[in-house]
Amino acid sequence: MVRDGDFWRATGTTLLRVLSGYLLGIIAGAALSLITSFSKMADTFISPVIRIVRATPVASFIILALLWMGKSNVPVFMSMLMVVPVIWGNLSEEFASTDKDLLQMGRAYGFTKLEQLRHIYIPSAVPGFRAATLTSLGLAWKSGIAAEVLCQPKYAIGSDLYYSKIYLETPSLFAWTAVVIIMSYILEKLIRHIITVFEGRKVS
Amino acid sequence: MMKIEDLSFRYGDKQIFSDLSLVIPDAGACIMGPSGRGKTTLLFLIGGLLIPEKGIIEPKPQRPAFVFQEDRLLPWYPVLKNVTVVNNNAGEERALQILDALEIPSDMKPDELSGGMKRRVALARALYYEGDMLFLDEPFKGLDTRLREIAADLILREHKPFFITTHQAEEAEMLKIPVIDI
Numbered sequence: 001m002v003r004d005g006d007f008w009r010a011t012g013t014t015l016l017r018v019l020s021g022y023l024l025g026i027i028a029g030a031a032l033s034l035i036t037s038f039s040k041m042a043d044t045f046i047s048p049v050i051r052i053v054r055a056t057p058v059a060s061f062i063i064l065a066l067l068w069m070g071k072s073n074v075p076v077f078m079s080m081l082m083v084v085p086v087i088w089g090n091l092s093e094e095f096a097s098t099d100k101d102l103l104q105m106g107r108a109y110g111f112t113k114l115e116q117l118r119h120i121y122i123p124s125a126v127p128g129f130r131a132a133t134l135t136s137l138g139l140a141w142k143s144g145i146a147a148e149v150l151c152q153p154k155y156a157i158g159s160d161l162y163y164s165k166i167y168l169e170t171p172s173l174f175a176w177t178a179v180v181i182i183m184s185y186i187l188e189k190l191i192r193h194i195i196t197v198f199e200g201r202k203v204s
Numbered sequence: 205m206m207k208i209e210d211l212s213f214r215y216g217d218k219q220i221f222s223d224l225s226l227v228i229p230d231a232g233a234c235i236m237g238p239s240g241r242g243k244t245t246l247l248f249l250i251g252g253l254l255i256p257e258k259g260i261i262e263p264k265p266q267r268p269a270f271v272f273q274e275d276r277l278l279p280w281y282p283v284l285k286n287v288t289v290v291n292n293n294a295g296e297e298r299a300l301q302i303l304d305a306l307e308i309p310s311d312m313k314p315d316e317l318s319g320g321m322k323r324r325v326a327l328a329r330a331l332y333y334e335g336d337m338l339f340l341d342e343p344f345k346g347l348d349t350r351l352r353e354i355a356a357d358l359i360l361r362e363h364k365p366f367f368i369t370t371h372q373a374e375e376a377e378m379l380k381i382p383v384i385d386i
Contacts, residue, residue, distance in 0.1 A: 101274060101276050102278065107253070108253055108268065109269075119278060
């Protein structure tokens, strides 16, 4: 299977889709958590929507998304949609539990809102953010491939899994599943490494 | 002279001050009293960190510099950054001078410091801030006599009004300021 060019095209395209969705989800989740944590009005409107997204089954969203967008974009959208609530939830909790004494110190020393964010809120939220990025990676990966199975875009691990199933090619099904697991493991290691390097730079 | 008139303050149901009136000399004062009497609360009220239920405090500090009892250092920053983060204009050189005078290495992280060292970093931060009044909540806790004298000398060299809370009368003597017993 690995000697076949289509294998690498499918694996690479799936990886690209999931990573795109994952990164978009991190950015959107972090932005939404900043907005809802510091604006009560935004919190009133946005938080219930995110909670609904969190509670809705992935399959419902995949089928809905298929109606609205091209089938090769659905896996990207689904990966993003699964990441947003996790990043949003963890970051919002971290922001809410920021040390009140440090915030009072910041106010006493005349920190602007931006300085409070930069020097107190964001560094306090780093451990929660790190945990959320690792947890949501698995979700992005699984939901992205689930979306591929249901949408069957050209060049996708999910599509190959689906074809293995309908043609009853059990060895191929196992082989693709093994690819998914191996890729997931490599991705997690890679993200952990990136986080460690990034944190090391921030400290120094 | 600083005037405090009819000051009242409560935390929830607990009344801390009721119609407290004081006149404080320009140089500042040492607030003394048993634990739980409200020394820190009075310090925060004068410094503007807490709003009184009623009463007047005049003049109010424009740029108060605080040393908090719990140090309140930013654990993710090294010592030097903990000091310089409060003032964008004073320059790193001045921060290093203050840290050097207080005998603290500038590159260590707060969790690597002893209690006394953290105290000195908190004091260095307050001095570096270039505020118009200093508010020092037990600033000498955990310091030996020699370091107390160095810290007191630095505080006096600022020539600014300062308020300090302490349990020890000799600290007021060392800083040459009047004592307010509450």
